[in-house]
Amino acid sequence: MLNKSVISILNKTKNVFQFRCFSSKVPSIPVQTLEKKETERIKLDTNTISLLERLSLVKCDTDEGVKVLEDSIAFANKILHINTDKIEPLYTVLENQNLTLREDKITQGNCQADILKNAVLKEEEYFVAPPGNIPLHEVQIESNKQTKQVKNEN
Amino acid sequence: MNKLTTYSIKEIHKSFRDKLLTPTSFVDLCIQRARQTKELNAFINITDEEAENHAIESEKRVYVEKKSKPLDGITIAIKDNFCTKNIHTTCASNMLKNFVPTYDATVYSRLIGSGACLVGKSNLDEFAMGSGTVDSIFGPTRNPWCYSEDWRISGGSSGGSAVAVATGSCVAGIGSDTGGSTRNPAALCGVVGLKPTYGLVSRYGLIPLVNSMDVPGILTRNIDDLIVILNCVAGPDILDSTTIKKDFKPIKIIDDIDMSKIKIGIPSEYYCEGMSEDVLDVWRSVADLLENEKCQVCTVSLPHTSVSIAVYSILNQCEVASNMARYDGLEYGLRASEDYSTEELYASTRSEGFNNVVRSRIFAGNYFLLSRNYDKYFLKALKLRRLIADDFNKVFHGENSVDLLLTPTTLSEAPLYKDFTSKHNRDQCAFQDYCTQPANMAGIPAISVPIRLSKNNLPLSIQLMGPTLSEELMLNVAKKIETTLTSETLKNLNVSIENLPQKCQNLLQQAAESQSVLEIDNLDSVSISLHRSREISEKLQDEYEILKLKQRNAELQAKIDRNNRSLQELRKELESSKQSLTRQNPNPDNIQDHIKQLKQKLTSYEENYEKAKSKYAVLSVPEAVLPKSLISQVTSLLALQEEATSLKQRADDISLMKEARETFNRLRR
Secondary structure (H helix, E strand, O other): OOHHHHHHHHHHHHHHHHHHHHHHHOOOOOOOOOOOOOOOOOOOHHHHHHHHHHHHOOOOHOOOOOHHHHHHHHHOOOOOOOOOOOOOOOOOOOOOOOOOOOOOOOOOOOOOOHHHOOOOOOOOEEEEOOOOOOOOOHHHHHHHHHHHHHHHHH | OOOOOOOOHHHHHHHHHHOOHHHHHHHHHHHHHHHOOHHHHEEEEEEEHHHHHHHHHHHHHHHHOOOOOOOOOEEEEEOEEEEOOEEOOOOOOOHHOOOOOOOOOOOHHHHHHOOEEEEEEEEOOHHHHOOOOOOOOOOEOOOOOOOOOOOOEOOOHHHHHHHHHOOOOEEEEEEEEOOOHHHHHHHHOOOOEEEEEOEEEEOEEEEOOOOOOEEEEEOOHHHHHHHHHHHHHHHOOOOOOOOOOOOOOOOOOOOOOHHOOOEEEEEEHHHOOOHHHHHHHHHHHHHHHHHOOOOOOEEEOOOOOHHHHHHHHHHHHHHHHHHHHHHHOOOOOOOOOOOOHHHHHHHHHHHHOOHHHHHHHHHHHHHOOOHHHHEEEEEEEOOOOOOHHHHHHHHHHOOOOOOOEEOOOOOOOOOOOOHHOOOOOOHHHHHHHOOOOOHHHOOEEEEOOOEEOOOOOOEEEEEEEEEOOOOOHHHHHHHHHHHHHHHHHHHHHHHHHOOHHHHHHHHHHHHHHHHHHHHHOOHHHHHHHHHHHHHHHHHHHHHHHHHHHHHHHHHHHHHHHHHHHHHHHHHHHHHHHHHHHHOOOOOHHHHHHHHHHHHHHHHHHHHHHHHHHHHHOOOOOOOOOHHHHHHHHHHHHHHHHHHHHHHHHHHHHEEEEHHHHHHHHHHHO
């Protein structure tokens, strides 16, 4: 009984030794990053933020949102120092492949009902949009004024 | 006994054949499991109706038509950013909460076309932006490996699919992989996760995040299943212009693969700050395992790895800003009540519809794309992307090239939810995607393979990467790792039973005994008899059908014989009548001609007769010249004529008398 267990323990350790008999090729220290170590503080002016709001068509974000944006920019800035002279941008990994041309034939159609199916508001067979040509910020300035007025009244 | 989590596709199909399971019963089991594990929140929508319909069709094919397809009765979960016709597809966002696509994603239609059954649409980070499946409007998905008050995240963004596969709610899950979204949850939930070569699997119907990096991913419990699924979904698609045009050759497992010819590279840059000791240990042990299997293992360098994550984050946010422009509330998706102006409607719709992660990425993306920043950030990032892709090219195709790369998948085991959410989504992605996103940058295939459990009993995985379209080699090596680990685990188990303390052995024996007893008890006698009688009735039914067919066959044969005989008789009759006809003269064939000839003869005779008559009429013949016989005949003729007239007169008299008598009688009366 004792012998048996000793042998099996030996077998086990032998396995372990066998398993570990190679000097592993996995590195023993973490890599030195090419990123710039120091993080500079980014501060965006209100003009830029309102421009981004107009472009993004997302309403005024909170202070936290602005901070996240500034962090994102700071993170991106860490790689700007790397030399990329004479390097062409890589737009797609399939850049060496041709796109196929298909035959000039109609393959789709009669899907008006399908296309309109998910619209919340429609009139007959049209999508409906409110009046255009009114830039976003006019409204917000107006609404700000309104809220100020309300406050004043209070 | 519940083996849902151990069944492979092969085993399931065998149990279908042996009638231990049927497609419908198996799908029911999976749906039941999905319901039981509802707390984990793997599914946004359990599609039991579709599953049932698919299962019934599978059952028909398997048992009635006997033409089964490669995925008949195999349950799948589809990440909720793949379009499914007439089934809600939400992207876990308020923006698409009520969106019902009118077409199927190619991946989904190919799976269903191969016989798969849809169990449900699985949870994800909103628009697949995240690495934890914590930012979903339907709540976070929980890791099934450690579920208590301090629960752990499932990884993401395809966390729902990974958990569904890990819990046995489905056999395979479909995810999407932009920066590691399939491999990360696969690693944290202990399942296999494949990111195929960019363009190998169609993106048609996958709601886009980063078009130049997105690929549909596959999650399964083992490599064999993964290959079956990949073989069904891969290949060119006319609906996605970015699929690789080359025909896809189905992947096969080579049983006696020569490992000594395979070169494995260990990229030193993948050991970054913050990698846990557990993960490093697994990485080392798999490197040693492959070396033990006689692979050539060497250290290689991919120098630009450490900047890849920052480059990825720029490109991701730029493409997101552009991709999210489609959500304006007019054509589909959420529409805010604002109606002052179009832009106002857009802005309020997008603010209501997107969570703060999506909004902040749109913001940052638009910042990098401002015309003053375009070159500085966007083009710079694209140039760095080429450097990163070139690193891979050199390692795979340059001097001292290697066939595959071995790296960790994640930097740690599954983090606790409270730790994970203490950091912002952006920071988390920058950390969690470190090892996975380079493969997306270069468009190369990568697979995450579960290896063993950590000290906290959580799954740990490693990642294999290969050059473009090297799936076959990569999956073969992954399979080799899988089988080696399984046999080793089994060996260890065998050894350990003997070495266990006496008490444990007794307990184990007891458990085994009770299990065997339980199994017999578990088998319901009624169901056994039902099963048997069903088998018998099926057999009888078959025999009856055969007998019926034989009977009909015999009847038909008899009929045919009878018909043959009558046909022969008819033939004989025809033959004899023909013969008799030929013997007859005139032949019926020329009887008309004969008649004509006769008629002509007749007319000529008549003419002759007329001529002779006229001739003779002119001549006055003296009585003496006339022959005696003729004279006597004439006289007798005259006498006869006289007699006839006298007789006629008598007859007239008689009739007259008769009439007179009758009138007299009448009068008398």
